[in-house]
Amino acid sequence: MPYKIVYLHRVVAEQTICRKLRMGEVVHHLNGIAEDNSADNLEICSSASVHRLHHRKPHSDNFQPDRPLEREGDLWF
Numbered sequence: 258m259p260y261k262i263v264y265l266h267r268v269v270a271e272q273t274i275c276r277k278l279r280m281g282e283v284v285h286h287l288n289g290i291a292e293d294n295s296a297d298n299l300e301i302c303s304s305a306s307v308h309r310l311h312h313r314k315p316h317s318d319n320f321q322p323d324r325p326l327e328r329e330g331d332l333w334f
């Protein structure tokens with residue numbers, strides 16, 4: 258019998274949004290407590306990179322972009 262690992266927070270999130278999570282979607286714990294799988298504590302991120310934004314400290318002085326800023330002419334992007 259095949260064994261399938263199901264993460265509880267994903268099941269709770271799926272019940273909250275009444276659909277299955279899509280490939281790549283990540284469930285984030287808003288209060289940072291991974292064991293707290295109450296619906297209020299879960300937020301669905303569309304990708305791992307969106308999820309990563311939640312784990313940056315807000316208003317951090319040493320904000321680090323995903324990649325170094327590149328300069329082209331006078332435009333920074």
Ligand SMILES: [Zn+2]
Nearest residue numbers: 284285286311
């Ligand atoms: Zn998270």
